[in-house]
Amino acid sequence: MATAQSTSILPEELEESGREPVVAVQDIHKSFGAHKVLNGINLTVNRGETLAVLGRSGTGKSVLLRLIVGLDKPDSGSIRICGEDIAGLTIDQLGGIRKKMGFLFQHAALYDSLSVADNVAFPLLHHNKALSKSERADRVSQLLLEVGLDGNLDRMPSDISGGMQKRVGLARALALKPEILLLDEPTAGLDPISSREIDELILKLQKERQMASIVVTHDLFSAKIISNRLALLDQGNVLIEGSFEDLERSDIAFVKEFLKQ
Amino acid sequence: MSDTAVTAVAANRRNAPDRRVMPIAAISTSAIAFIGDFFEWFGNLGIFFWRVLRAGLTPPYECRELIRQLDEVGSKSLPLVALAGSAIGVVISLEARYSLSRFGAKSMFPATLVYSVIQVMGPIITGLVVSGRVGAGIGAELASMKVTEQIDAIEASAINPYRLLAATRILACILMLPLLTIAADACGLLTGWFAQALVEPLSFHQFVESGFKGATLNAFLPPTLKTMVYGFIIGLIACFQGMRTRGGAEGVGRAATNSVVLGSLFLMLADVVLVKFILVVFP
Ligand SMILES: Nc1ncnc2c1ncn2[C@@H]1O[C@H](COP(=O)(O)OP(=O)(O)OP(=O)(O)O)[C@@H](O)[C@H]1O
Ligand SMILES: [Mg+2]
Numbered sequence: 001m002a003t004a005q006s007t008s009i010l011p012e013e014l015e016e017s018g019r020e021p022v023v024a025v026q027d028i029h030k031s032f033g034a035h036k037v038l039n040g041i042n043l044t045v046n047r048g049e050t051l052a053v054l055g056r057s058g059t060g061k062s063v064l065l066r067l068i069v070g071l072d073k074p075d076s077g078s079i080r081i082c083g084e085d086i087a088g089l090t091i092d093q094l095g096g097i098r099k100k101m102g103f104l105f106q107h108a109a110l111y112d113s114l115s116v117a118d119n120v121a122f123p124l125l126h127h128n129k130a131l132s133k134s135e136r137a138d139r140v141s142q143l144l145l146e147v148g149l150d151g152n153l154d155r156m157p158s159d160i161s162g163g164m165q166k167r168v169g170l171a172r173a174l175a176l177k178p179e180i181l182l183l184d185e186p187t188a189g190l191d192p193i194s195s196r197e198i199d200e201l202i203l204k205l206q207k208e209r210q211m212a213s214i215v216v217t218h219d220l221f222s223a224k225i226i227s228n229r230l231a232l233l234d235q236g237n238v239l240i241e242g243s244f245e246d247l248e249r250s251d252i253a254f255v256k257e258f259l260k261q
Numbered sequence: 262m263s264d265t266a267v268t269a270v271a272a273n274r275r276n277a278p279d280r281r282v283m284p285i286a287a288i289s290t291s292a293i294a295f296i297g298d299f300f301e302w303f304g305n306l307g308i309f310f311w312r313v314l315r316a317g318l319t320p321p322y323e324c325r326e327l328i329r330q331l332d333e334v335g336s337k338s339l340p341l342v343a344l345a346g347s348a349i350g351v352v353i354s355l356e357a358r359y360s361l362s363r364f365g366a367k368s369m370f371p372a373t374l375v376y377s378v379i380q381v382m383g384p385i386i387t388g389l390v391v392s393g394r395v396g397a398g399i400g401a402e403l404a405s406m407k408v409t410e411q412i413d414a415i416e417a418s419a420i421n422p423y424r425l426l427a428a429t430r431i432l433a434c435i436l437m438l439p440l441l442t443i444a445a446d447a448c449g450l451l452t453g454w455f456a457q458a459l460v461e462p463l464s465f466h467q468f469v470e471s472g473f474k475g476a477t478l479n480a481f482l483p484p485t486l487k488t489m490v491y492g493f494i495i496g497l498i499a500c501f502q503g504m505r506t507r508g509g510a511e512g513v514g515r516a517a518t519n520s521v522v523l524g525s526l527f528l529m530l531a532d533v534v535l536v537k538f539i540l541v542v543f544p
Pocket of ligand 2 (some may be wrong): 061062063106
């Protein structure tokens, strides 16, 4: 762990605790044409911490995640992953950082020409070339088991349910043992039992691997269980950030309205 | 440059409020917009090509995907290309017999058939058939991957989609077109000879002997190898149109159509230059 005296690390990268945030989003602005989506967002996530991002539909939660993986470029502001600014990196340079990140898309985004097993094997095939075929197959079935899927590994993504696609997407995101997990609504469309299984998995990964996660969710119950901190977005900015109790104590009308379920 | 043109149009509007001038202003504005769009498209195509080139030339090389694409572009286009080549062979044979006998130059038949098929028709027919089949296929495939965020998913997995998807497909098109052209030529010559042999006795041996008499490699190699340029155009435009797609099923349809239309168009335009180039360099 870097110490505060180290000259290579700027003071603002260090939290009071002396830890460097794994993800640091600073004053991000993003518009699509005249439509301003993000308006000066600041967020940080530390190792072993889970941040839940809440907000109404269309506030730019998915856009925020896409910016963090570098799939879109912000209009202004900086995004630092493990201390490295991702602005201006080429696609191949970003690759090194992206290997540390697991990304679950809101609509799973499975490769529709590949079977379920091949979808999960895809990152392994490209980045863990040393793995033998049987080792890879073992790893794939283990990953799928972790997200609660077994059997039917040769089915195509179009032949499985939306909730199952989501879990395959999660298994694929976990394939390279990422340090950072970015999940866009991991439990949307899942039954309560599967949702709790996913919550358990996120908690387990956080504890065992000290993984940092940003979880976009509309599921307040799951947000309460898995997150150390929550951030509620409104009109392109963080309206309130804190523990679930902090949010519950808030006097802001929108927060009260949002938590009233 | 287009800025000054736009201000010129604006000034024109201010100075001449006369109704009769308005349509002209409107036409020139839309013409400028069209030219602007065209240059923007071309610029983006150039940037896309640069990205693909840089990605394709640096490791890791995606050999597995390249082999898959060689099969997709090559083996799977073969029946169609062979059929098109055969049909063209018969057509040229019928036409040639008719015109040659009118000028009393029947003995020229084999050479006429050989040269028309190998130098002119084989390459362009192969190019157009592949543009239709492969161009539309690549355009639609990549477009549907794009709109369902699969290309983003590849990128998020730290894999360069320009290397994995575009470079492999373009290279497969470049490598496969000459081979497909040779296949089309062979089929065309065979059916052309056969159509002739049905009417007048002409052994295949005689046909080949007199058709290729005095011919050098210079006469046949350049027209065949120029199809690599066709392949490059087909692959590049289809990948470009596919990977820039937006907007759901309609966007996918548009990408497939544009891949074929623009691919075929630029292929024929390039042919004009290529034919001239070959005539000058390989007289
Ligand atoms: N590529 C794009 N082009 C134009 N506008 C976009 C694009 N991507 C997102 N937007 C706009 O940005 C806004 C935020 O979109 P985003 O998908 O981030 O919402 P969200 O908070 O994830 O909503 P939900 O909870 O429904 O998933 C939307 O109004 C959307 O129209
Ligand atoms: Mg979203």
